[in-house]
Amino acid sequence: MITALAVLLLPILVQAQFTISGTVSEKSNATLPGATIKLKSKPAGTTADKQGKYELTNLKEGNYTLLVSYLGFQTIERNITVNSDQTINFVLTQSALLADEVIVNATRANEKSATTYKNISKADIEQNNFGQDLPFILNNTPGVVVTSDAGAGVGYTGIRIRGSDASRINITINGIPYNDSESQGTFWVNMPDFASSVDNVQIQRGVGTSTNGAGAFGGSLNIQTLSSSENPYAEINNTYGSYNTLKNTIKVGTGLIDGKWSFDGRLSRIKSDGFIDRAASNLKSYFLSGAYHGKTDILRVNIFSGTEETYQAWNGVPEARLKGDIEALKEHYTNNLGYLYNTKADSLNLFNSDNRKYNQFLYKDQNDNYKQNHYQALYAKQFNEQFSFNGALHLTQGQGYFEEYKNDQKLKKYGLPAVVVGGTTIEKTDLVRRRWLDNNFYGLTYAFNYQPESNLNFTLGGAYNQYRGKHFGEIIWAQYASTSTNDYHYYDGKGDKDDLNSYFKVNYNPVSQLSLFADMQYRNVKYDITGTDKNRKGLDFHNNYNFFNPKVGATYFLNDLSNFYTSFSVANKEPNRDDFTNLKEGLAVPKPERLNNIEAGYRFKNTDFNVGVNAYGMFYKDQLIFTGEINEYSDAYRQNVDKSYRIGLELDASYIISSQFAINANAAFSRNKIKNYIDYVSEYDSDFNLINVQATNYANPDISFSPNSVIFGELVYKPIAGFAIALQSKYVSKQYMDNTQNESRKLDAYWVNNARLGYDFSLKGIKNINIGLLANNILNKKYESNGYTYSSIYPWGTTTENFYFPQAGTNFLLSLNLKF
Template identity: 50%
Template structure:
């Protein structure tokens, strides 16, 4: 190992002594006018990227001799992609040709933070997405960005996954696809399991932390993901991407595209399948999806239709693993068996002999089944250099159920009469039920962009969306069926939600100063009527109006660095379970937050860094109590005063053409002031005697780590060969809001390794061989969990902790072929 290390060090140091060259690029349009802020990248093993200055120029220094790929892009022009061999200092001029921008690009631009915007964001390009896309869900592709924590029910990143940014969960992370909201209108979560392998159709992702800029959708409260799908390909292409790895995990993807036909039409298609047995017992996934688009691309106008769909079948694994199987105190398992209501006999024996991969469920079809199909129509009109606009229509159809076996359930719960057999009255039965969600989501989005001068840009945009959702349950089998019939619904309720928003943005520059003003108005109408699984005769309505102002200022220190300061205020409605399953039996209050962000950015050819501080000050924040409902979703309550404050760092250093180092760091405090906890006092016969109140003057918000670090080293000894070593550290996370170490997730560090080799052969455009080994040090860790418990009459605390264990050492192998 010492010799290997010395050899690698020698090669790295030697690379610094090789001949270094300079490449200067000047970007102009068809009229030979210089284009400012064009994106120019130079790629070999590692990608370097800059924006052109006021003279349309960029300069890359210290480039080793070899062949490079030079790519230039600018809104309103076709992408220029050139292969260039560099063996001396060179100056080149690249001329871009006009091309009407894609319909969705205006919408994406309208809701996306610009390069010098006074907000905190990270951009992830297509190359980075492709390198990591071996089948794991989209949250895992974002794991190396600041303040992100990801978790997987199955343990290996396939199937149901979750993500937190700055401690904010999925319900507060707004996701848009080409400017159209993805978040579920009721739960406000974004479930990428419903769109398996969507990463294979992506061009880039922008992550805005904090409130960010005004956008479409309901979840923009803690962070936003602004996702843009693949750009227009001018030439025909075909791709075949395959992966295989641990736990019988497979990913198969086929992509084809016509390129521009008659310089006017283009069509693209993708077909994908992902399957895995999962790390946790029986936590299997069977995921299928397709993507189709077709467009008419004129000089000034574009019309594009898109349809994509995903179908998922996942075995339920949200219940988690009892703490004794995680931490080794197996003597407590019998107590846990009682709290979990595990049937005595074989099931209790199975629990007592289990390991950390234990799954509470054993019924063969204890699965979640859901199909979601999206249809979109984008129209764009690039009127002139000062004015363009875009509108989009969208429709999403979702339908599915989760099926579960219920032992010894009461007939009364399902509206069925007891069964009388001779002299015996049977009040309970084993049964299998399905709980359905059947919904429609449709609407329109729009954006108008006006740029009267180089100093001023104005945008008006917004959306009107409506959601219709039916929730109902069926018993499909029962040991004793009573008087029930197939198709009977033991509960039914329908929900309707309309969401209207309009926003205006103004960007103004004066010398070295950039000023941003942003104002959004949202109107939300939500109603539920009918019977729920537990609550009958629901008749709930809520009408809300929100005014969300934002303002920022950026100072351009020089062409390579800037500093910014921003203030934003936002309000957000509760989600469905806050209304229906509120632990305090009260009507939930909308959340309100003030977000203050200040930061500094620096970038040159070899080094870039972003540093920012933030204060997210909440009023009536809805925070998790630590307990879950019966489908694994966290129950929440309003707390009057709470805050999240912290500092984030995001840096990359191109040490040489062979060696790159990237790192992020996030340090934060996430606190509730004067938190009131209500705990039931229960006697030995499980009778509730009373409820005690415990007051905490200041305590940590559940599942919000104070420190998150990531680190990546990339070594490229050859032009087409790279090795990557990534690590992630997450500090302690508390399962509830009491700052109790006894009810917490231990800190963990995970290290992954990957290698990638690219080449051309046998007429193939490109072949990628990829190998990835995750958790190379075989760390046993957990990334999520929950807790419940009570007090005894003598005041002792009894609690039961459950965790989502993540996979130990596992691998994925990939073979990607481009024709």
């Protein structure tokens, strides 16, 4: 934390003295406006103007490597020594390969987009990839908070950006939506070790630019999978560490065959016992990609799949167990007897388990099982220097269930008649049930890009996607089976969703220093929910939404090193499936949410120093939030609140002190409020029958799970070639678990320190050997990164139950990676 604050307060001292300038053209002497000129391993860079001219200023004396690139041309890499002002002209040769990056360009932000974003490169991903889910690899970016049900980053994990959960973060893979269509969340456990097949990620905070899929209410993650290598390669990546965490990955690629064809593949498995008791994961995945490269087009087919078997740890640890308060634990046990605790084994588990590792579930097959297959056909075509196209066809197939043991269940709850045994009528039974999800998601995406002039660019894009989901339940064993059979479904529900969107983007530079940006999106969502839900309640919802999402912005370039930007964006978002299925009878059907987002910032970068400062305001209309009330089946539901907001300041900086030392840091400070909030608490009689709901008004409380401060700092030390040590600190301020801003229902602030070591070297026959060590939570901080709370009123008083998800103490992951 101290490191982070130190670097953010560093003055911008421009100590450089020299300038490199020149032009970028092709062999016909035609200039290449927009060509990129960068210094390798440095943040500094610029683009050629409409005459193909560029200028890099304020360079210190020394040796540099210049990288010059332009879409459709071969990149030039040139070593230079700077001890005076220099003029260097570059002539690029047209490439036989169209760059894979054109596939995602339409939905990506750039320095002219007037939006807030951060790019994470393949190198950044590789050095942090020890087998944990992608959210943990992105944990060190501004305003991000991550959590893990199992406590160590493998299995079910979650990510929040600016306090917004995964259902409000738009995820695309090669421009194709990944969010689940009904929950709108993202389940990274279904894509184990996917980071090993990722080339780069762009995180856009706030609404960002128009993209495909779910509305971005907190941010978006735009993921590009690996592009082709020119040369054949093979990699073996292995990790072993705490909690018997094991990762094995094999990657192979053919390189270019006859200058046109390439094939790449990955096979992975990850196993972990988890920090929490019985929170084990057994994860398998593969990734296959084949591509045809023409001079002006590229066709790529990706097939990837993930299979997960994860023991459930999603109920958390009761507060009394976490604190080791035996008297409070006895009270908790009594209050939940017959609900959470039914057997002697349940009570022994509760009272004798480790305070931080407790898991309520004891049934040996209390697992979540799911398989997801992805098929993508991606095509891009550069018709000429002004006009290009990219599009995709896709299909995602998902099928799986979670299995659970349930005590003393009423047969009529499952649509089954009572059983008569020996003249005794039996109305309840112990049983094992599975709740299934079987779905298909398919569609197309497209984008046309037209650049008639170097200072004017148009993009027309969009997508049409369909989701068809089946929800059903099975009883696979019962002590008293009644009339149930193996193929009996005690509920059957459907979710059908059609999602159409089209966007039109314009970038215009009226003068060289000013870039104007406009982005208009229309989105239509048709969502039907029918059948019965898990409680056998009838479902019949038919919704049709039409959204208009405009975005405008401007960027003013002070010089090649710095610019100001500002933007205004609108996003709309439909309710989730649970907002309908959990709806209490008599309440209004939830309305869609609306967000008005204002962003303004400043960016500066030279060869050694890179800083971005951003202020934002996110103003919500009809935001859906949990009210504290539950329905007759104990399901929580959300209702619209009229007005709420998030305002904040974000800083992101890096400073190369010398060839041996570098500092990276970021911070996010925010205020997150609901203007008027009504909290509902259910009141029961002594027989636990619902008799009333008490409402309490709160003025201007904090939005739940929205820390006011998130700060990160990293010190990198490279004492010798190939060896690096990174010390990392992250601070997350307190978070409230509901919207009452009650100090007794919060996650305490935490400050966690990690260390990462990496050593690269080569031996005969092996291109590169990397030995890595990730030491997490080196000061053994005891903290919880997620939780939930609910309250009830009884004749004997009000009871509040808090549950937490403890994260692992000091733990290690050791990796050995070989590249051939």
